[in-house]
Amino acid sequence: MPERPEIVCICGSMRFLDDMRAVSQSLTLAGHIVLLPSEIDGPIADEQKAALGELHLRRIDLADRVEVVNRGEHYGESTLREIAYAEAAGKPVTFVGLAWGSQ
Template sequence: MPDRPEIVCICGSTRFAEEMAVANRDLTFAGAIVVAPGVFGRTDGGGAGEPITQEQKTALDALHLRKIDLADRVLVVNPGGYVGESTGREIAYARETGKPVSFTEPG
C-alpha cells in the first residue's frame, strides 16, 4: 500500500450533484481521498442548491483549480457526455499541469 491514498478531484457541472455524490462515495469506499465541489448553486438559479452570485462563482472556480493542484488525478462526472464551459477550463488546467483526466462517460 502506498504511503498515502490516491487523491482524486471530481469535476463536472454542479447540475450533476447526485452523480458526483455517487462518484465520491465509490471513490471513498475504494480508498481514495476525494476533493470535489463544495457548493452546488448556480448563477442562473438552475440545478441543485441556492443561486450564487457571479462573484461567488468566480471565487469557487479559482478554489476548484487549487483542488486540482492537490489531486493526483481528475475524474470528470459527465452524464450523457456533457462538459460545460467551467468544466472544460478545469480539464484544460488539469492537463496543462500534468494531471491524468478520466471521464465517467465517453463524450
C-alpha cells in the same frame, strides 16, 4: 500499500451532483481521498461564482488525478476549463459517464 491514498478531484456540472456523490462514495470506499466541488444552496453573485471556480482549481492542484463526471458528451465552460487546467498541470484526467436514471 502506498504511503498515502491517491487524491482524486471530481469535476463536472453541478447538475450532476448526485452522480458526483455516487462516484465520490465509490472512490472513497476504494481507499481514495476525494475532493468535490463546493455545494452552495441558493443564488450566488458572479464574483462568488468566479471565486469558487478558482478554489476548485486549487483542488485540482492538490489532486493526483481528476475524474470528470458527466452524462453524455457535452461539457460546460467551467468543466472544460477544469479539464484544460488539469491537463496543463500534467494531471491524468479520466471520464466517467453515468446513464440517465442510474445511481
